[in-house]
Amino acid sequence: MALLRAVAVALLALCLLGQSPRAEAPRLADTFWGEFARMAVAADHPDASAAGAEILARGGNAADAAAATMLALGVANPASSGLGGGGFALYYRASDGSLTFLDFRERAPAAARPDMYDEVAAPMEGPANAASQLGGLATGVPGEPAGIAELVRRFGSLPLAQIAAPAVRLAERGVVVTPALAHLSRVFGPQMRRDPLMRTWFGGEEALAVGTRLRQPQLARTLRALGSRGADAIYRGRIARAIVRANREAGGVLTLADLRDYRVVERAPLRGHHFGFEWVTAPPPSAGGFTLLQSLAVLERIDERWRPTADGPPSAAFLHALAESWKGPFLDRERYFGDPDHVALPLEAMMAPQRLQARADAFHPALAMPPEDYDRPLGPSAAVLQSDNAGTSHLCVVDAEGNVAAVTTTVNLPFGARYTAAGIVMNDEMDDFARAVGEANAFGLVGGAPNLPGPGKRPVSTMSPTLVLHEGAPLLCLGASGGSRIVTATEQVALYHLLFGMSAAQAVQAPRIHHQGHPNELRTEEVQPLDAERLGALTARGHIHEPIHNVANVQLVRIHAGQGRRLVAVSDPRKGGRPAGR
Ligand code: GLY
Numbered sequence: 001m002a003l004l005r006a007v008a009v010a011l012l013a014l015c016l017l018g019q020s021p022r023a024e025a026p027r028l029a030d031t032f033w034g035e036f037a038r039m040a041v042a043a044d045h046p047d048a049s050a051a052g053a054e055i056l057a058r059g060g061n062a063a064d065a066a067a068a069t070m071l072a073l074g075v076a077n078p079a080s081s082g083l084g085g086g087g088f089a090l091y092y093r094a095s096d097g098s099l100t101f102l103d104f105r106e107r108a109p110a111a112a113r114p115d116m117y118d119e120v121a122a123p124m125e126g127p128a129n130a131a132s133q134l135g136g137l138a139t140g141v142p143g144e145p146a147g148i149a150e151l152v153r154r155f156g157s158l159p160l161a162q163i164a165a166p167a168v169r170l171a172e173r174g175v176v177v178t179p180a181l182a183h184l185s186r187v188f189g190p191q192m193r194r195d196p197l198m199r200t201w202f203g204g205e206e207a208l209a210v211g212t213r214l215r216q217p218q219l220a221r222t223l224r225a226l227g228s229r230g231a232d233a234i235y236r237g238r239i240a241r242a243i244v245r246a247n248r249e250a251g252g253v254l255t256l257a258d259l260r261d262y263r264v265v266e267r268a269p270l271r272g273h274h275f276g277f278e279w280v281t282a283p284p285p286s287a288g289g290f291t292l293l294q295s296l297a298v299l300e301r302i303d304e305r306w307r308p309t310a311d312g313p314p315s316a317a318f319l320h321a322l323a324e325s326w327k328g329p330f331l332d333r334e335r336y337f338g339d340p341d342h343v344a345l346p347l348e349a350m351m352a353p354q355r356l357q358a359r360a361d362a363f364h365p366a367l368a369m370p371p372e373d374y375d376r377p378l379g380p381s382a383a384v385l386q387s388d389n390a391g392t393s394h395l396c397v398v399d400a401e402g403n404v405a406a407v408t409t410t411v412n413l414p415f416g417a418r419y420t421a422a423g424i425v426m427n428d429e430m431d432d433f434a435r436a437v438g439e440a441n442a443f444g445l446v447g448g449a450p451n452l453p454g455p456g457k458r459p460v461s462t463m464s465p466t467l468v469l470h471e472g473a474p475l476l477c478l479g480a481s482g483g484s485r486i487v488t489a490t491e492q493v494a495l496y497h498l499l500f501g502m503s504a505a506q507a508v509q510a511p512r513i514h515h516q517g518h519p520n521e522l523r524t525e526e527v528q529p530l531d532a533e534r535l536g537a538l539t540a541r542g543h544i545h546e547p548i549h550n551v552a553n554v555q556l557v558r559i560h561a562g563q564g565r566r567l568v569a570v571s572d573p574r575k576g577g578r579p580a581g582r
Helices: 002-016 046-057 062-076 144-155 160-173 179-187 196-202 217-229 238-249 256-260 288-301 303-309 316-336 353-361 485-500 504-509 532-539
Strands: 033-036 040-042 086-093 098-104 265-267 270-274 277-281 392-398 404-410 466-470 473-481 522-525 545-548 553-560 566-571
Touching: 033 504, 040 046, 040 553, 040 566, 046 062, 046 160, 046 392, 062 086, 062 144, 062 160, 062 217, 062 392, 062 404, 086 144, 086 466, 098 144, 144 160, 144 217, 144 404, 160 217, 238 256, 270 288, 277 288, 288 303, 288 316, 288 353, 288 485, 303 316, 316 485, 316 532, 392 553, 392 566, 404 466, 404 473, 466 485, 473 485, 485 504, 485 553, 504 553, 504 566, 532 545
Parallel strands: 522 545
Antiparallel strands: 033 566, 040 392, 086 098, 086 404, 098 265, 270 277, 277 466, 392 404, 392 473, 466 473, 473 553, 553 566
């Protein structure tokens, strides 16, 4: 009898934890990729993948786990994302095959004006120090708390307090400082030390010390508040007042009304059929999804120029075609893109088949054309009207039911605007607006009139959470961090896998290129250099070569459905993440 009672108590305890008695504990992959049978999380920090996998193991679904991963990412890598930022989520619900896109991007405060950065001096010396990149004027109204709450409200199954628990634990126990975090803290140290909280992270040293623990008790309290009271805990009351106070002290114009009025927007994702697959991706205010679909459409039209070489590793002919296919959409972005709720964005005209064909016709297989040769300005009827009134992280979650979450989240540049409130690192997303027409932002992206700041506007983004479907079922979940390179990296990895027979891990690891029209430079990676033969074949075509450290960081889950279901999850080795699952 005593034995029976002991077994019953043990079973009850397991049920309370939401675990079945036979459930295996989730495991972290040994390396940057791993194979799992039931569920997987690919984030760019091992602690964040583990947080998501823990929530899955406790009975949560992909929405719960994505929310837990986002919260943990904000703790584990405050340089890239967190409650002070915003992002986009693309969610596939297996029960009805629905695809939902949630826009929880930051929006400009009500006091924002198109000329708000004219003649405003840089707040201080150092890197990324324009007024749109550093200090209070750089900060848009954060969307992350509302985005997390909305994702869970719409699709989740667990209480927010349970979802926030792994992040709270991480903030209290501390995260181990990685070399990447230490490096960024050295680069931005003098600016960060102006903030009273960030100053305490340094302990009088030049940079955060690799291997030490960064504890964030203030952030733990804020996360607990979010867990118990939902997004209102951030947008109203004590924490809201702390955010406004810190923003004002840093020279900003944020108000309590700005925070109270923040809303998540549901948008129809962009969809296109290319190379035998359906691509579902981010709509405006992201220009990323548009760039992806335009590029794929042009690549298909010039297929015979590079396809014959598609049986080995991606050939120079293919890389050339890719680079050329990006020039047109990046020009469109400069000229036409803005917040679709505030400007008339002629998406249909931009995607018109004749226009795509004209771009394909401008392609030359042996010559890199000037970006302007791909320019196809739209007629005056499609003129864009300014109404009355431009550090990131990507994660993928797949759960046992087949639900899929693709989320890209950001505070923009490393450590956002480099000040904090209530333990939260505040974003500098205002730099994704055009500071002035024709001026380039931190990613070299030139902004046009439609993307000037204005009250309540959302800046144009490149974030591109993407699902690739085959016969209606998700095959790939992927996306990236890395500013303007987000979309070019996302597209390359998908095509390397789908067209060139590379495994998911090989596709993420392979060298990548980037071209964004302006500047007219073909970027390759220092960390993963292109071999001399292919590089030579590209420069011989006239591409101006410019190496950069790396071309974005891609997270991906490849879903092998059916009998013997397998999930191959990959966290880009360029950023040091590891996936988790079981
Ligand atoms: N802040 C990076 C992006 O939204 O594209």
